[in-house]
Amino acid sequence: MPHILSITLFALLVPSLLVPLCSSYNHSNTCRSYCGNVSIDYPFGLKYGCGHPGYRDLLYCINGVLMLHVASGSYRVLDIDYTFQALTLHDPHLSTCNSIVLGSRGNGFVVEPWRAPFLTPVPDNAFLLIGCSVKSSLFQGIPSKHLACRNVSGLGCEDYYRCPAWGFIGPTNVGLVYGSGPPECCTVAYDDLGAGQGVNLTKLDCQGYSSAYSLAPLRIDGPHEWSYGIRVKYSLQGHDAFCKTCEATRGTCGYTGDHGSEITEVCFCETHNSTSNCDSTSVESMIAEAVVLRTSSTYAIILIGFLVSMVLWNKD
Numbered sequence: 001m002p003h004i005l006s007i008t009l010f011a012l013l014v015p016s017l018l019v020p021l022c023s024s025y026n027h028s029n030t031c032r033s034y035c036g037n038v039s040i041d042y043p044f045g046l047k048y049g050c051g052h053p054g055y056r057d058l059l060y061c062i063n064g065v066l067m068l069h070v071a072s073g074s075y076r077v078l079d080i081d082y083t084f085q086a087l088t089l090h091d092p093h094l095s096t097c098n099s100i101v102l103g104s105r106g107n108g109f110v111v112e113p114w115r116a117p118f119l120t121p122v123p124d125n126a127f128l129l130i131g132c133s134v135k136s137s138l139f140q141g142i143p144s145k146h147l148a149c150r151n152v153s154g155l156g157c158e159d160y161y162r163c164p165a166w167g168f169i170g171p172t173n174v175g176l177v178y179g180s181g182p183p184e185c186c187t188v189a190y191d192d193l194g195a196g197q198g199v200n201l202t203k204l205d206c207q208g209y210s211s212a213y214s215l216a217p218l219r220i221d222g223p224h225e226w227s228y229g230i231r232v233k234y235s236l237q238g239h240d241a242f243c244k245t246c247e248a249t250r251g252t253c254g255y256t257g258d259h260g261s262e263i264t265e266v267c268f269c270e271t272h273n274s275t276s277n278c279d280s281t282s283v284e285s286m287i288a289e290a291v292v293l294r295t296s297s298t299y300a301i302i303l304i305g306f307l308v309s310m311v312l313w314n315k316d
């Protein structure tokens with residue numbers, strides 16, 4: 001009889017001991033969020049400390065509109081493609097097939113040098129620079145004067161001139177044969193301008209710009225069907241091992257450190273913050289866990305004490 005009693009008690013007590021332990025693992029990723037219809041997930045974050053440090057101070061949610069801030073200005077983020085690791089950006093002063101915006105009001109695209117390895121326009125994004133000065137560095141290339149201008153992934157100025165917007169401006173040099181001055185439009189890819197230069201309209205001495213990108217090898221009928229916007233790829237440059245390990249142990253990836261001080265990656269765990277992952281048993285994490293498990297431990301001590309006395313009692 002005493003055996004059955006202790007087994008019954010054990011069977012009743014053990015689950016009640018484990019329940020608080022299990023429910024403490026109801027872990028919600030506090031960094032994952034939405035802005036309008038765009039989901040924000042690693043390596044991005046809206047809160048400081050969330051995501052990878054290469055993307056800190058980058059995205060802001062303003063009245064349900066996701067904005068991206070870099071050196072050249074602010075852009076609306078229309079989409080974050082986590083599969084292809086790309087963002088689609090919109091600049092309100094970007095010229096399209098229906099309107100050409102002059103007066104150097106467009107942003108172009110320039111990122112801070114420290115961020116450049118993490119964020120760069122895709123190679124098949126075409127930047128169509130409009131109304132650039134004869135003195136622009138674009139036209140100073142050697143050996144050809146117009147070295148820089150080309151078609152990028154089938155997107156180029158010859159086709160762009162067919163847009164209705166040019167009807168109002170009237171490209172003076174449509175079908176221009178190089179030699180009689182710079183073309184009204186010159187298409188380049190981001191990397192054509194040189195490492196770290198960016199598309200700086202002021203520096204390039206251009207009046208405006210358009211940007212278009214081609215996804216999948218779709219058959220495009222003309223410039224009215226182009227996708228206008230800036231397609232940017234993000235890359236962790238192989239520095240994603242920390243987060244993979246952190247997430248594998250049910251952690252949320254982030255970073256600590258203030259502007260100026262050293263930034264370190266951190267794994268936010270259920271009960272503590274770790275500089276490696278949630279299964280690591282650093283001294284701080286053991287202290288943090290001890291506090292949380294205190295209540296459960298009290299139960300455990302009572303239970304063990306009870307079982308020990310039961311065993312001793314049975315021996316008699």
Ligand SMILES: *[C@@H]1O[C@H](CO)[C@@H](O)[C@H](O)[C@H]1NC(C)=O
Binds near residue numbers: 027028
């Ligand atoms: C986890 O906890 C949150 C509150 O912190 C609660 O809203 C949510 O429903 C819980 N999820 C589960 C699966 O228990």
Ligand SMILES: *[C@@H]1O[C@H](CO)[C@@H](O)[C@H](O)[C@H]1NC(C)=O
Binds near residue numbers: 072110200201202203
């Ligand atoms: C663009 O170039 C101009 C002139 O060289 C410079 O003053 C400006 O800081 C540059 N803008 C960016 C965002 O780098």
Ligand SMILES: *[C@@H]1O[C@H](CO)[C@@H](O)[C@H](O)[C@H]1NC(C)=O
Binds near residue numbers: 037078079
């Ligand atoms: C979000 O909505 C805008 C228009 O409201 C649309 O252009 C964009 O593609 C949408 N993005 C996603 C990820 O659905």
Ligand SMILES: *[C@@H]1O[C@H](CO)[C@@H](O)[C@H](O)[C@H]1NC(C)=O
Binds near residue numbers: 149150158159
């Ligand atoms: C760009 O492609 C068009 C055809 O779409 C062609 O007529 C033009 O010569 C090409 N331009 C350059 C600079 O290669």
Ligand SMILES: *[C@@H]1O[C@H](CO)[C@@H](O)[C@H](O)[C@H]1NC(C)=O
Binds near residue numbers: 272
């Ligand atoms: C973990 O770090 C975050 C951000 O630095 C902080 O808000 C939180 O209180 C920390 N949690 C613990 C358990 O130390």
